[in-house]
Amino acid sequence: MAAHGQSAVELSLSIPLLVLLLLAGVELGRIFYIQISVSNAARAAVQYGGQSITTANDNNGMQSAALADAPNITGLTATASHYCQCANGNSSTCLATDCAGSHRLLYVQVTTSALYTPMMNYPGLPGAMTLTGKAVIRVPQ
DSSP states (O other): OOTTHHHHHHHHHHHHHHHHHHHHHHHHHHHHHHHHHHHHHHHHHHHHHTOOOOHHHOOOHHHHHHHHHHHHHHTOOOOOOOEETTTOOEEEOOOOTTTTTTTTTEEEHHHHHHHESSSSSTTTTOEEEEEEEEEEEEEOO
């Protein structure tokens, strides 16, 4: 026959473990949410920049599109750029005279990042980490 207080002792010993598992699940969910949001912001920015040659040169517009895509991610930063490459694989400086015998390909690239800070400090795990996203798309010409 079991002692009368045995189930209460078992419950009191298992509750801290269950709370720790719950907190770990919440932290993992936050990390995944922020990482997905940061990556999607980069993707939204290159979609804006990839519309035309005009939008490909609008670095500020691409950065604004990234920040607008993830408004609830605090500290999100976006860096937009564009570059060219010859269709035959040679490098290009985006000048019209580049790529003799081939045509010029225009690309836009956006890199986003946000700092993730956990709700609690866990022993053996880093206190904060930077989550990044990057997207590249070729601009149709």
